[in-house]
Amino acid sequence: MLPPEFIDRFKQLMNISIEDLAHEAKGEFSKRSADFAKRGHTTPQNQQGVHHATALWHTQQRINKTLEALKKVLSVSNLSYSDNLASELKAMIEPLVSEIWCKQLIDKYGPLKNDQRAHFHNDLFRE
Secondary structure, rough: OOOOOHHHHHHHHHHHHHHHHHHHHHHHHHHHHHHHHHHHOOOOHHHHHHHHHHHHHHHHHHHHHHHHHHHEEEEOOOOOOOOHHHHHHHHHHHHHHHHHHHHHHHHHOOOOOOHHHHHHHHHHHHO
């Protein structure tokens, strides 16, 4: 079982990272949206593309931040590798980039047809 201080420190690092990434994602969306607007791409489909590109970026960044936090906490712990440890770590990090979280990102794209939603969902999970 993971020590409580390990879990607490990991959660602390992730809370900071998630908050920072939320701000960065807004900036990333604004930058991409402005770039599309400069090129005259202002249709709803283009906005969905901007949302999706930002969601892909956000997902990748969140995965990276999760792995960085995990490495930091593991580097100062005295945990020995075991299959049980691997399972506990996996269970601890999976909710951070869960299917529910990804669906919430896609919901921000605006109205979507089912086939569009399925495409964006599959693309996001492939990432």
